[in-house]
Amino acid sequence: MSQVRTRIAPSPTGFLHLGTARTALFSWAYARHHGGQFVLRIEDTDVARSTQDSVEQILASMHWLGLEYDEGPIYQMQRLERYQAVAQELIAAGKAYYCYCTPEELNAMREAQKARGEKTGYDGRWRPAPGKTLPAIPEGVKPVIRFANPEEGDVVWNDLVKGPISINNREIDDLIIVRPDGVPTYNFAVVVDDWDMQITHVFRGDEHVNNTPWQINLFRALGAPLPAFGHVPIILGDDGLKLSKRRGAVSVTAYEEAGYLPEAMLNYLARLGWSHGDDEIFSREQLVAWFDGSHLTKSPAQWDAAKLEWVNGQYIKAADDARLAALVKPRLLKRGLTVPDTAPLAAMCALFKDRCNTLEVLADWLAMFFGSVQASEADQTQHLTEGARAALQELAAALKEAEWTPAGVSAAMKAVLTARGLKMPQLAIPLRVLVCGRSQTPAIDQVLALFDREILMARLQSA
Known part of the structure; x- marks a missing residue:
């Protein structure tokens, strides 16, 4: 095998979609498994909808996920001259031609085909042929460039995921490859890019299966080597419908904001449509070692928010406490809390992380050390009785001179329990409330x- 080169090519018309993130992961892991290269390309030819904010969000998402790319980002709009040059080569070789049909003509063409019960598509009226007289070139109409798709034969490829696929050329028409404004269409630009960038393997969503015959024919018309194609199934949302930018999906960065760890997200995304035996939790290194392109499922994957949360919880429990402290501190500051540099954040994370599935939940726990707390009225009424308050006042006195360690605190509590003849829950629960x-x-x-002594004493003395 020549050096493996894969790519991810998001369109900057919105956030990095979870499906695209999964495809990026598969492409990255496959390249790393084979010691190859991974390319980031920004497909920004949809000029009206592409934004710089979207580009920056895509780059931020890739960085957060740790999907390092070896080349890029490469922008299609910076390659317009290259697309034009290739289009002209196709025209010169008789494999592409100018078409002057107006939108009104194309609509009328489709309506007439429908009325006759035919499949709709371009009828080839501007396609040159021996002995054919073309229409007169209309004034004021900027032409598109169409690819002269082969009219006979089948397009066949062995998909890395779906297996052998065959589509007859009569099922596809002459594709527009360059628009009137000179901007290439998706199917043309992606072929030129993959050719120039020497892409050997293309992983993408299976909504692109119908584009593949055109692209294969374009590769062949250009005399370019064909990459191997792998079309991965869609991801379904909770409602069983496709998860998409327009339907309920949120951005990759939204999961970062919600308190998920990037390694947990990678682990979960990898299991959406791929497996390695019964392994549920695995490292990035294990994924790279295992991901050889096999074991990709043909059926749609189901997004399961609860499963992702569970996976994230496993990673938080196993995470280094100092790292968690560094991640949770900005979340506390964002809540308007003051977190002294001397605060034992790592120790706090160590104590509470087993109860947390996200960093936000961890921040919920740790917030009590730095900001005021207010128990529910029900808890206050049930637990902060007159007797309990008296015991808490006595504990405050006992803690003034206590050693500020768990053992010291425990000794002070036991002294109050003994003096008042109480059992541990009778003091501990009101104390927590x-x-x-x-x-x-x-x-x-x-x-x-773990509390600052002054903060704790002030709360006890308020009993």
Whole structure:
């Protein structure tokens, strides 16, 4: 095999879609598995809808996911001269031609075909042929350039995912490859790009299956080597319909904002349409070692938000505490909280991470150390009784001189329990409600020892 070269080619008309992110992952992993190269191309020929904000969001998403590219970003709009040159070569070789049909003529053509019960498509009226007289060139009409698609034979390829596919050339018509304004269409630009960039393997969504025959015929007309194609199934949303930019999907960066770790997202995306035995949790390195292009499923994948959250929780539990501290601190600051540099954030993360499936939930827990808390009225009424408040006042006094460690806090609590003849829940639960704003936490002595002493004492003395 020659050096493997794959690519991802998003259109900057919105955020990086989850389906595109998965395709990028498959393309990246395949290239890395084979020691090849991965190219990022920005398909920005939809000038009216493409934006720089979308480009920046795509780049940010790729960076967050850790999908490093070896070349790019390469912008199609910076390659217009190249597309024009190739189009002219096709015209000179009799493999493309100018078409002067107006939109009104094309509409009338389709309506007439429908009325006759025929399949709609371009009828080839401007396609040159021996002995054929072409219409007179109309004034003021800028032509498109059409590819003279072969009229006989079949287009056959062995898809990396779907297996052998065959489509007869009579099923496809003469494709527009250059618009009147000189901008290439998708099917033409992508062929020229993949040829120039020496792409060997193309992974993409299976909505592109119908484009592939045109592209294969264009590759052949240009005498260019064919890449191998792998069309991966769509991702279905919770409602069983295609997950898309227009239907319920959110951006990759939205998951970063919601508190997901990039390695968890990669792990989950990889399992949407691919598997390695029964392995559910695996590292980036394992994915690269295993991803050889096989074991890609032919059926649509189902997006499962709960499963993604579970996967993310596994990664948070296994994450380095110092790393979690660095990730959660900006989330606390964003809430308007002051987090001193001396705060034991890593220790806090270590204590609470087992209860968290996202960084936002972790921030919810840690917020009590830096901002005011307010338990529900029901918890206050049930647990902050007159007797409990008296015990909490006594605990405040005991903690003033206590060693500020879990053991020191525990000793102070035991002294109050003994003096008042209480059982641990009779003190611990009111203590949690007052200090933490909730009735359940990890071991309370460990929680209290992480508080700034002055903050904790002020809360206890307010009992």
